[in-house]
Amino acid sequence: MQKTRLIGSALAMAILPMAMSSAWAQEAPKLSAEEMEKGKLIYFERCAGCHGVLRKGATGKNLEPHWTKTAPDGTKLEGGTLKLGTDRLEKIISYGTEGGMVNYDDILTKEEINLMARYIQNPPPVPPEFSLKDMKDSWKLIVPVKDRPTKQMNKVNLKNVFAITLRDAGKLALVDGDTHKIWKILDTGYAVHISRLSASGRYVYTVGRDGLTTIIDMYYEEPTTVATVRLGSDARSVDTSKFKGYEDKYLIGGTYWPPQYSIMDGETLEPIKIVSTRGNTVDGEYHPEPRVASIVASLTKPEWVVNVKETGMIQLVDYSDIKNLKTTTIESAKFLHDGGWDASGRYFMVAANASNKVAAVDTKTGKLAALVDTAKIPHPGRGANFVHPEFGPVWSTGHLGDAVVSLISTASDDPKFAKYKDHNWKVVQQLKMPGAGNLFVKTHPKSKNFWADAPMNPEREIAEAVFVFDKADLKKDPVRLDVAKDSGLPESKAIRRAVQPEYNEAGDEVWISLWGGKTDQSAIVIYDDKTLKVKKVITDPAVVTPTGKFNVYNTMHDVY
Ligand code: DHE
Numbered sequence: 001m002q003k004t005r006l007i008g009s010a011l012a013m014a015i016l017p018m019a020m021s022s023a024w025a026q027e028a029p030k031l032s033a034e035e036m037e038k039g040k041l042i043y044f045e046r047c048a049g050c051h052g053v054l055r056k057g058a059t060g061k062n063l064e065p066h067w068t069k070t071a072p073d074g075t076k077l078e079g080g081t082l083k084l085g086t087d088r089l090e091k092i093i094s095y096g097t098e099g100g101m102v103n104y105d106d107i108l109t110k111e112e113i114n115l116m117a118r119y120i121q122n123p124p125p126v127p128p129e130f131s132l133k134d135m136k137d138s139w140k141l142i143v144p145v146k147d148r149p150t151k152q153m154n155k156v157n158l159k160n161v162f163a164i165t166l167r168d169a170g171k172l173a174l175v176d177g178d179t180h181k182i183w184k185i186l187d188t189g190y191a192v193h194i195s196r197l198s199a200s201g202r203y204v205y206t207v208g209r210d211g212l213t214t215i216i217d218m219y220y221e222e223p224t225t226v227a228t229v230r231l232g233s234d235a236r237s238v239d240t241s242k243f244k245g246y247e248d249k250y251l252i253g254g255t256y257w258p259p260q261y262s263i264m265d266g267e268t269l270e271p272i273k274i275v276s277t278r279g280n281t282v283d284g285e286y287h288p289e290p291r292v293a294s295i296v297a298s299l300t301k302p303e304w305v306v307n308v309k310e311t312g313m314i315q316l317v318d319y320s321d322i323k324n325l326k327t328t329t330i331e332s333a334k335f336l337h338d339g340g341w342d343a344s345g346r347y348f349m350v351a352a353n354a355s356n357k358v359a360a361v362d363t364k365t366g367k368l369a370a371l372v373d374t375a376k377i378p379h380p381g382r383g384a385n386f387v388h389p390e391f392g393p394v395w396s397t398g399h400l401g402d403a404v405v406s407l408i409s410t411a412s413d414d415p416k417f418a419k420y421k422d423h424n425w426k427v428v429q430q431l432k433m434p435g436a437g438n439l440f441v442k443t444h445p446k447s448k449n450f451w452a453d454a455p456m457n458p459e460r461e462i463a464e465a466v467f468v469f470d471k472a473d474l475k476k477d478p479v480r481l482d483v484a485k486d487s488g489l490p491e492s493k494a495i496r497r498a499v500q501p502e503y504n505e506a507g508d509e510v511w512i513s514l515w516g517g518k519t520d521q522s523a524i525v526i527y528d529d530k531t532l533k534v535k536k537v538i539t540d541p542a543v544v545t546p547t548g549k550f551n552v553y554n555t556m557h558d559v560y
Contacts, residue, residue, distance in 0.1 A: 028069055029086060029118040039119030042112060045191075046104070047120075048234060049209075053257045054289045055124045058309055058335050059354055059377075060101065069121045089117035100377060100401050102456060106494040106517070129258050130211075130232040135271040138230035145267050148226060149219040152202075156183060158218050159553040160505040163195035163204050168518045169544040172206055172216070174223050177504045177551065180526065180536045182543075184223045188214050193236045195550040198266070199247035204552075207231070207238040213253050215269055227269040233257050239304060240266050241319050242297035250319055252304050254292025261292050261306055263322060273322055282312040282331045293337050296348055298363045305348045305361060307336040312352060314361055314368075328366045332359035340382030341558050342395045342410040349395050349408070351378040358397060358408060360425060370425035372408055376401030381440035381500065382560045384450060385410075386471055391428040392420030398438030398452050404430040405441055405452055405469075431469055434480070435462045440500040442560055446507035447529050448472060455497035455515065463497050466512055468532060479532060486534045487514050487523040494520065505553040509535060513546040522546050 031039060044053075050060030057063065068084050084092070093113045096103035104113060152158065160177030170190045174183045189208015196205045204216040204223070211232045216223050232255035241250040248266040255261070263273045277290045290310040297304055298316075306315040312334040318326040332352060336359070339350030347369055348361040356376055362369040380397035388394045394407040407430070409423035431450075437457030443450045450469040457463045464484035470476055483498035484491075496516040503510055508529050516522040524538040524546055554560065 028065055028121040028123075031115075031118060031122065035115055035119070036122075036125075038112075039115055040125060042108070042116055043119065044234065045209075046107070047116070048256065049236075052289050052291070052310075053124065053127060053234065055120070056287070056289060056310070058291070059337070061099070063120050063124075065121055065123055086114070086117045086121070089120065090114060093117060096458065100456075103458065127233055127257055130230075130255070130260075130274075132271055132274050135229060135231065135262060135274065138228075139269060139271060140228045141226075141268050141270070142228070143217070143224070143226040148217055152219050153221045154218075156218070157505075158201055159556075161218065161552045162502065162504075162511060163206070163550045163552070163555075164513070164524065164543075164546050165192045165195070165206075165548040166543065167191045167515075167545040167547045169542075170208065171544075172204075172214075173543065173546070174204070174216075174218070175524070175538065177509075180538060182538070182540055185542055186214075186216060186223060186225055188212065189235075192548075194238065194548060195555070196239050197550070197552055197556045198240055199242055199556070201552055201556050203248070203267075204550075205238050205240065205251060207235050207253055209234060209236070211235040211255060213238060213251075213264075213269060215251075215267070229264060229269040229271060231255050231262050232260065237292060237295040239295045239297045241302065241304075242299055243302040246302050246319065250322070252295055252297075252306070252317070252319075254295050254306060256291040257289070259288075259290050259292065259308075261295070261317075263319065273325070275317075275325065277306075277308045277311070277313075277315075279311060279313070281310060281334055283334070287311055294339050294350060296339075296341070298348075299345055300363045303363065305350075305363065307339070307350050309336050310334060312336060312355070314350065314359065316361075316363070316366055330361060330366070330368050332361075332368055333357045333371055337379070338382070339380055340395070340560055341385075343385040343387075343393050344410070344412055344414075345558065346413075347410060349380065349383055349397075349410070351380055351397060353377050353379060353400070356401075358406075360408075360410070369411065372425050372427065374406045374408075374427060375399045375404050375430065376436075378406065379439050381442075382558070384441045384443040384560055386443050386445075386450065388428065388474075389472065391423050392417045394428060396441050396450070398433070398441045398454075399436060400438065400456055401436055403433045403436050405433060405438065405450075406430055407474075429474060431474055432477070433467060435459060437463065442501040442503060442510070443471065444503040444507035444529070444554075444559060447503070449510075449529055449532075450474075451501035451510055452478070453499050453501060453512070455499040460495050463495050464514075466498050466501060481527065481532060483512050483514050483525050486527075487525050487537050487539070489514070489521055489523060489539065492516060492520050496520065496522065498525075500548055502549040502551055503529070503554055503559070504551055507559075511549050511551075513549060515545055515547055518545055524549070
């Protein structure tokens with residue numbers, strides 16, 4: 001009894017400061033049960049990715065009620081910032097901020113914006129956890145391995161197929177890269193984030209934001225979904241085991257909620273294991289929601305590189321013994337996000353976006369090779385590699401928060417690049433972009449061009465265009481291609497963002513998504529990489545909100 005009282009008072013002491021600091025706070029605006037449900041859905045679909053389910057903030061700001069609620073008398077908070085409140089929040093949601101928050105006035109209605117301004121002044125509802133049993137219950141083996149084709153049953157050149165996310169339709173388009181014709185559109189999870197390929201190039205794996213993972217078999221006459229499983233309620237990444245002897249034996253998927261990664265059978269998606277990523281940040285603070293951002297499979301060892309966003313910890317997960325799982329935890333910088341391999345395939349380059357840094361992980365030694373300071377909010381996608389005429393091998397990233405593309409010199413074991421050693425892990429050049437808001441860059445070993453988009457720029461003429469640099473003369477301004485105009489589609493009120501350049505297998509075409517609203521006609525615009533002239537525009541009505549595109553060969557072989 002005595003003990004209980006002591007524990008009780010210790011708890012009360014811990015809670016007291018919170019209670020005191022909220023004593024001045026106003027009640028949050030009341031929401032009906034229906035409004036609460038709608039707010040939850042919009043928050044999940046539009047806000048959680050940047051601000052976190054618990055609203056602790058990452059790429060986006062902290063949105064817990066202690067920041068969002070109106071102070072009764074305009075009280076200043078620690079740091080001098082005024083509390084936000086409904087009016088101010090409505091303005092931020094409608095028009096965005098200079099800090100990188102995009103405007104939602106062309107995506108949400110006025111009523112929805114008002115609802116969200118009120119919703120985020122209430123405490124965040126905590127979604128349920130997701131166990132191995134939940135995963136197993138969700139698992140659907142549609143076609144067992146023994147019943148699948150033993151050889152390719154169609155004549156499509158699988159290596160040049162493009163897997164294209166149809167974001168708001170919750171579908172994936174497989175497009176024949178040779179004929180430019182849609183081969184098949186399949187149901188997937190909501191807003192598929194990425195597609196990855198099996199080592200054989202036969203299976204396409206997708207992961208939806210709702211956590212649904214699918215495996216699509218391209219050996220059939222027509223591509224067929226052969227298994228699905230749910231990883232949790234919010235996910236972004238997936239990859240297979242690629243090390244020799246383990247090809248496609250396992251699949252790993254990373255979730256934002258719950259914060260964990262799951263290991264499955266690579267051909268059937270049967271769940272095997274879940275590992276939580278909750279823990280302490282590189283600063284030593286406990287974080288309840290360290291989300292799994294990018295994951296890649298190493299070719300050097302039987303390992304996955306798992307990037308844990310909020311903690312800044314990079315985990316090398318050794319899958320050679322799943323029961324006795326060994327992980328190496330590398331400290332880097334907070335807010336790890338997306339990234340790609342350097343040209344040698346030894347170093348994984350990952351953006352710690354809100355820390356304005358790029359971490360280079362040496363997958364051979366299992367150590368951090370470098371933490372490179374960059375311009376504001378690096379966002380590489382997988383980045384782009386090429387040999388710079390002056391600085392040797394470089395890996396590049398664009399920036400959401402700055403009008404530049406950074407070129408970072410990467411180390412190489414090749415003696416012919418030894419003379420560039422002093423430049424390694426430094427930003428050796430910044431290419432000038434017409435504005436900030438870049439998301440993806442791309443090049444190809446056979447091309448003389450380097451492509452960059454800027455879909456998050458608030459100016460229409462920048463967001464609807466892509467910019468092409470000449471790798472031989474990087475001081476020259478890039479050529480601007482107006483993708484919206486080149487699509488031939490009638491002008492639209494809302495901005496249609498030109499997003500994610502992706503090469504075909506041969507490296508002579510570049511495909512760009514023209515990402516319109518859900519009810520607008522969108523397009524895939526295909527350019528000839530040499531002449532920069534339009535070769536083909538795909539405007540099938542089924543092409544709804546296209547975003548990420550993954551060419552089978554380039555994705556399998558990390559050509560970027
Ligand atoms: Fe992405 C990659 C997370 C918004 C298109 N995005 C990634 C990766 C992560 C991530 C962790 C790396 C996966 C990997 O390689 O394993 N993305 C997030 C977010 O948290 C964020 C900011 C907000 C959200 O709610 O999801 C976000 N992303 C977007 C978009 O709005 C984009 C532009 C359109 C869309 O489809 O949703 C978008 N993200 C992409 C694409 C890639 C990606 C196309 C893969 C790029 C590549 O070349 O590999």
